[in-house]
Amino acid sequence: MAVNVYIPTPFRRATAGAPRVEVDAADMKELLDALEGRYEGLRGLLRDAAGQVHHHVNLYVNGEEIGALQGTATRLKDGDEVSIIPALAGGVWLS
Amino acid sequence: MALLTEAELDAIRKHAEADYPAEACGVLLVRPGAVEERRLRACRNIQDELHAKDPGRFPRTARTAYYIAHEDLLDIGRREGEGFEVRVIYHSHVDAGAYFSETDRRARQAVLLEVYGLQKTLVAARTAARQESDARRGQSSRLQPSQAELTTELTAATALSRAIEGYSGLPTADQRRQIGWLFDETWFFDIDFAGKGGGVSSFADRCP
Numbered sequence: 345m346a347v348n349v350y351i352p353t354p355f356r357r358a359t360a361g362a363p364r365v366e367v368d369a370a371d372m373k374e375l376l377d378a379l380e381g382r383y384e385g386l387r388g389l390l391r392d393a394a395g396q397v398h399h400h401v402n403l404y405v406n407g408e409e410i411g412a413l414q415g416t417a418t419r420l421k422d423g424d425e426v427s428i429i430p431a432l433a434g435g436v437w438l439s
Numbered sequence: 440m441a442l443l444t445e446a447e448l449d450a451i452r453k454h455a456e457a458d459y460p461a462e463a464c465g466v467l468l469v470r471p472g473a474v475e476e477r478r479l480r481a482c483r484n485i486q487d488e489l490h491a492k493d494p495g496r497f498p499r500t501a502r503t504a505y506y507i508a509h510e511d512l513l514d515i516g517r518r519e520g521e522g523f524e525v526r527v528i529y530h531s532h533v534d535a536g537a538y539f540s541e542t543d544r545r546a547r548q549a550v551l552l553e554v555y556g557l558q559k560t561l562v563a564a565r566t567a568a569r570q571e572s573d574a575r576r577g578q579s580s581r582l583q584p585s586q587a588e589l590t591t592e593l594t595a596a597t598a599l600s601r602a603i604e605g606y607s608g609l610p611t612a613d614q615r616r617q618i619g620w621l622f623d624e625t626w627f628f629d630i631d632f633a634g635k636g637g638g639v640s641s642f643a644d645r646c647p
Contacts (some may be wrong), residue, residue: 364449
């Protein structure tokens with residue numbers, strides 16, 4: 345199941361600068377496992393020690409955020425486009 | 440060129456007024472080249488939607504926080520694939536002063552860590568070039584341009600780190616030890632941003 349994965353600029357140091365990589369995976373969990381297995385530097389960037397995707401990391405399958413799908417159980421098929429996009433968020437200082 | 444042109448600043452002010460009382464947010468995308476291409480992109484703040492859906496995880500509303508919408512994030516990612524860099528990330532503070540919040544300050548400290556890393560690399564590269572040059576005295580002219588280039592880059596990186604320190608203060612020893620720390624915050628992205636190939640520029644360029 346060859347899936348095309350978009351790597352965001354901040355994470356590209358882990359993929360030797362590659363903006364896109366191809367991964368064989370049947371679902372999102374497998375894809376994350378495969379990515380972390382292939383690129384050691386991605387460990388800790390995508391998921392925490394408990395294996396949960398960091399809150400500040402958004403994962404999309406063909407433009408749909410996986411929270412609106414089946415989370416990391418979301419199935420993948422040949423040719424799917426997965427995007428990893430860190431959140432852009434912030435706000436005023438609350439004392 | 441100024442980080443933001445008068446026209447861009449004016450557009451940002453109008454955006455902030457239009458979105459009041461919610462925080463307005465957006466980015467300036469720049470594609471470097473002989474003629475720099477600039478696109479100011481006003482983004483949608485979905486903080487209220489997130490707050491309504493999960494107030495535990497998102498306790499703030501759009502009045503005090505912003506979260507750029509998924510469709511905007513995806514589009515920004517696509518633009519980066521076309522050679523654009525996120526040069527500026529802006530957001531408004533509603534009925535508050537224009538200052539760098541704690542979150543903003545932490546983001547800049549993360550940038551500093553990146554810049555310090557770059558400086559260290561440049562110093563090592565310049566030292567290696569100098570040693571190589573000394574070892575091959577007859578061919579030293581070949582390496583002089585590289586040394587000069589490295590010195591220029593180092594000077595620029597040093598100036599950049601000093602400028603950022605002015606905004607954020609030096610990172611603590613603990614922060615330096617825990618480079619992973621910058622990935623622990625929800626807000627993180629203003630941050631890492633990383634840079635060309637994980638370097639400094641696009642990350643650093645996001646600092647006003």
